[in-house]
Amino acid sequence: MSxxxxxxxxxxxxxxxxxxxxxxxxxxxxxxxxWELLFWDNQSTDKSAEIVExxxxxxxxxxxxxxxxxxxxxxxxxxxxxxxxxxxVLDVDDYWLPENLESRVSVSVESDVGLIYSxxxxxxxxxxxxxxxxxxxxxxxxxxIYSDLTEKNFIGFHTALxxxxxxxxxxxxxxxxxxxxxxxxxxxxQKWPVKAVDQVVAVYRIHGKNRSVTEAKDMLDExxxxxxxxxxxxxxxxxxxxxVDCLRATRLSAESIAIFQKGASIGLxxxxxxxxxxxxxxxxxxxxxxYHRGITRQIVGTSS
Numbered sequence: 457m458s459x460x461x462x463x464x465x466x467x468x469x470x471x472x473x474x475x476x477x478x479x480x481x482x483x484x485x486x487x488x489x490x491w492e493l494l495f496w497d498n499q500s501t502d503k504s505a506e507i508v509e510x511x512x513x514x515x516x517x518x519x520x521x522x523x524x525x526x527x528x529x530x531x532x533x534x535x536x537x538x539x540x541x542x543x544x545v546l547d548v549d550d551y552w553l554p555e556n557l558e559s560r561v562s563v564s565v566e567s568d569v570g571l572i573y574s575x576x577x578x579x580x581x582x583x584x585x586x587x588x589x590x591x592x593x594x595x596x597x598x599x600x601i602y603s604d605l606t607e608k609n610f611i612g613f614h615t616a617l618x619x620x621x622x623x624x625x626x627x628x629x630x631x632x633x634x635x636x637x638x639x640x641x642x643x644x645x646q647k648w649p650v651k652a653v654d655q656v657v658a659v660y661r662i663h664g665k666n667r668s669v670t671e672a673k674d675m676l677d678e679x680x681x682x683x684x685x686x687x688x689x690x691x692x693x694x695x696x697x698x699x700v701d702c703l704r705a706t707r708l709s710a711e712s713i714a715i716f717q718k719g720a721s722i723g724l725x726x727x728x729x730x731x732x733x734x735x736x737x738x739x740x741x742x743x744x745x746x747y748h749r750g751i752t753r754q755i756v757g758t759s760s
Contacts, residue, residue, distance in 0.1 A: 461515070462564075463491040463557060464540030464620070468530045470498040472548030475661065476507050482551035484513060488558035492517060496534035499524040504548075528636035532629040543618045545637070549661050550614045553755070556657040560617045563651050570622035570648025571641065575748075576612040576658040579756045583664050587756045589656055589748035594739045596652035602645040606683075606690045607697035607728060613637035614658045622648050634675045639682055656751050676702065676711060680718070696724035700732070 465483060469476065483493055495508050497520040508518050519537060521530060531545065542564055546552060560572045575596070580587050591610045605611070616637070623629075626643040629636045644650070683694045699720040702712040739745055 460539045460541075461490050461492045462540055462561070463488075463542045463544060463617070464538035465491055465493045466496065466531060466534045466538070466543065466545045467493060467548060468496045468498060468527060468534060468545075469500055469504050469548045470524070470530075471500045471502045471504060473500075473502040473504045473507060475549040475551075475663075476504055478551050479546055479548050480508070480511060480516070482553070482556075483546065484511075485554050486552065486557045487554050488561055489515075491515060491557065492539060494519065494534050494537055496530055497521060498527075498530045526631050526633040528629050528632040528639075531636055532631070535623065535628055538620060541620055543620045543623055544614075544616060546614050546658075549663065550659060551661075552614070552658045553656065555655070556615070557617075559653050559655050559657055563653055564617065564619075568649055569651045570619050570644045571611075572617040572651045572653060573611045574615040574653045574655050574657040576615050576660055577656060577752055577755050578662060579659050580662045581756050583662055585662075587752050589752060590660075592736055592739050594735070594742045594744060596654055597650075598652040599649050600645075601650045602642070603690065603693070605642055605645050606686055606694040608701055609635075609638040609641060611637075611641050612658065612660060614660060616641070618644065619648070632678060635678045635682060638679070642682065642686075656748065656755075659755060673711070676715075680715070683718075692719050692721050693724055693728075695720040697728050699725055700728050 467479065480493070483491070493516045495516060495518050497505055497518065499521055505518070505520070508516065517537070519534065521533065525533065535543065559574065563569065563572050575589050575591065578588055578590055590612060593610070597604050597610070618640075622644055623640065626640070626647060630639055632639055679698060683691060683698060686694055695715060695718050699712060699715045702715050
């Protein structure tokens with residue numbers, strides 16, 4: 457094993473003891489072994505540190521933050537300690553399937569690729585709802601995907617493998633509490649081509665206390681900030697996509713009306729709705745959806 461592993465894995469934690477063992481075990485079970493796991497403890501007060509310290513694998517490196525920070529700041533502090541050529545992130549309440557890293561290693565030799573991503577299962581069994589595979593697309597977008605990405609973030613963060621020098625070239629993680637992943641994906645996609653590996657490689661767990669649920673309003677506000685920083689020629693499209701997402705989540709509310717007033721276009725809203733509907737119908741009618749339902753049942757015991 458080289459002193460400089462090919463892949464550096466960031467695992468940021470603040471009081472994540474409930475699911476932490478499964479996350480770490482899923483890293484240890486990877487069929488590709490040339491990695492390091494940087495565990496960044498954001499001043500947890502539970503048993504997270506004790507759990508990590510029970511592992512003796514020398515590829516696991518424990519760091520404790522000197523102060524509690526936002527998630528984006530914590531990720532950037534952890535990034536400063538990496539040694540790998542490639543960088544990936546796994547949150548403590550999610551986990552990987554064994555071939556996650558190996559599925560991307562052969563693709564990673566393409567020097568012009570800044571980001572490689574795949575599909576993942578959304579596990580909703582803890583909230584008594586059906587689970588499914590994301591993204592809900594028959595084909596995954598790849599190449600120059602920045603325009604597509606401004607509509608919404610369809611890249612599962614725990615499936616994303618980044619070139620470390622590409623991340624460095626765009627300034628790393630910004631100090632955002634909620635959307636540091638979407639922000640990084642946008643900045644990478646502006647400068648680098650993106651590759652997709654059409655394989656289910658990870659599980660995103662919905663447990664009712666996800667920040668995307670408990671702090672949804674703050675996440676909406678942060679997405680609005682990201683859109684305001686986009687190039688002028690993408691803002692109307694981005695606001696329109698944001699309006700569609702907000703409308704689906706909250707119906708016609710004060711938040712969705714405010715988003716529409718920021719610069720959305722009725723024509724683009726209708727176009728985005730039509731595009732998403734046709735994309736979903738195409739996915740549902742394809743053989744890959746049946747395959748994904750089988751994968752979902754195998755992993756979490758439910759189907760889409």
